[in-house]
Amino acid sequence: MSSASTAPLPADVAVPDDGFTPTTHKGLTYPFGGAEPEAGGVMQVVPGLNWVRLQVPGPLKHVNCWLLDDADDRGSGVAMIDTGMATDAARDAWKAVFAGPMHGVRVTKMIGTHYHPDHIGLAGWMCDYHAAPMIMTRGEWLTARMLVADARDGIPGEMIAYWRAGGWDDAQIAHASARGWAAFRRIVTPLPISYTRIRHGDTLTIGGQDWRIVVGSGHSPEHACLLNEQAGILIAGDQVLPRISPNVSLGVTEPNADPLGEWFASIARLKELPDSLLVLPGHGDPFTGLHARLDAMDREHRERLDELHVFIGTDGDTGKRAVDVFGRLFRRAIGPDMLGMATGEALAHLRRLEVEGRAVKDVRDGVWWYRAV
Numbered sequence: 001m002s003s004a005s006t007a008p009l010p011a012d013v014a015v016p017d018d019g020f021t022p023t024t025h026k027g028l029t030y031p032f033g034g035a036e037p038e039a040g041g042v043m044q045v046v047p048g049l050n051w052v053r054l055q056v057p058g059p060l061k062h063v064n065c066w067l068l069d070d071a072d073d074r075g076s077g078v079a080m081i082d083t084g085m086a087t088d089a090a091r092d093a094w095k096a097v098f099a100g101p102m103h104g105v106r107v108t109k110m111i112g113t114h115y116h117p118d119h120i121g122l123a124g125w126m127c128d129y130h131a132a133p134m135i136m137t138r139g140e141w142l143t144a145r146m147l148v149a150d151a152r153d154g155i156p157g158e159m160i161a162y163w164r165a166g167g168w169d170d171a172q173i174a175h176a177s178a179r180g181w182a183a184f185r186r187i188v189t190p191l192p193i194s195y196t197r198i199r200h201g202d203t204l205t206i207g208g209q210d211w212r213i214v215v216g217s218g219h220s221p222e223h224a225c226l227l228n229e230q231a232g233i234l235i236a237g238d239q240v241l242p243r244i245s246p247n248v249s250l251g252v253t254e255p256n257a258d259p260l261g262e263w264f265a266s267i268a269r270l271k272e273l274p275d276s277l278l279v280l281p282g283h284g285d286p287f288t289g290l291h292a293r294l295d296a297m298d299r300e301h302r303e304r305l306d307e308l309h310v311f312i313g314t315d316g317d318t319g320k321r322a323v324d325v326f327g328r329l330f331r332r333a334i335g336p337d338m339l340g341m342a343t344g345e346a347l348a349h350l351r352r353l354e355v356e357g358r359a360v361k362d363v364r365d366g367v368w369w370y371r372a373v
Contacts, residue, residue: 027292030285040096054084054093056118060283063118069207070108077106079206085121085187112136113237114220115144117187124189134195139222141195147184155181162252165368166343167321175336218263219246234277242284245297249344250351260352267298309358313372322346
């Protein structure tokens with residue numbers, strides 16, 4: 001393929017049929033059978049929709065990006081959904097894509113599903129190069145802008161207090177502090193100062209096809225999924241992943257929130273969509289079996305809550321800290337590089353027990369202790 005096709009997405013396609021042998025796992029079907037785009041290349045999902053996979057550091061290893069055939073008043077091109085981190089490897093991969101299979105193709109719209117750096121790290125770079133508008137929900141755009149703009153050098157006192165509240169010791173706090181405060185800015189190019197806002201229920205017309213915005217929360221403030229009901233396709237970002245559950249964390253910016261409660265509500269909202277959709281996730285492979293996956297994610301978190309409720313009741317009035325419950329929530333040891341995410345997820349579960357009236361929080365010397373009710 002030397003350029004993007006302008007053929008519309010077919011109305012009757014839910015699962016591609018291009019000679020792949022589908023595989024199944026835990027109630028899901030993977031229509032591509034494990035095939036994936038080559039580095040610096042694209043892979044057609046259906047006519048008019050191409051898949052790019054970029055490497056990212058860390059355990060996720062990759063992020064998926066999507067190119068939808070589109071046109072604007074300057075001519076034909078592609079709408080891009082998510083970009084990967086602002087790393088040299090990701091830049092080189094995109095340069096290879098636009099020098100090779102997408103040679104001469106212009107980005108007409110830059111759409112970010114959510115603010116995390118592996119999804120919008122190069123969005124500003126793409127917008128600048130292609131003079132493309134930035135399209136996001138307000139909650140995601142403002143959060144990204146806030147984090148990029150926070151230029152202080154030292155670790156904020158609120159952050160240190162949050163780590164201490166989760167049960168971190170002095171060595172763990174020192175290790176995290178040594179990384180500095182500007183990590184987000186280092187892997188996200190500056191976003192445009194103006195953007196186009198999308199809301200739940202809005203419709204984007206891309207390449208003559210309607211894509212309805214379905215917003216979820218819990219993993220991030222206002223995560224946008226894109227639904228093409230005619231084609232039977234859901235671009236899900238991190239709101240629905242096939243083999244892992246997205247991180248749902250209680251963070252320092254909103255320590256009294258209930259992200260896990262928001263996550264459960266988002267699962268219920270997504271369950272209203274057709275089960276037959278081809279789901280294009282932010283990580284992992286395209287799959288069908290949306291409802292089975294949503295049910296599994298919901299069940300997994302509720303079972304963890306029940307186990308956690310029993311566990312924090314074993315010490316009577318003493319209670320447990322976030323760091324004390326890792327063994328009940330995670331299937332592997334938590335090292336220094338995963339400590340922040342693990343603490344956020346543990347606190348989200350403990351906070352949910354508190355909201356449900358199954359736990360109370362005591363604060364002693366700045367540390368949060370949770371007791372079962």
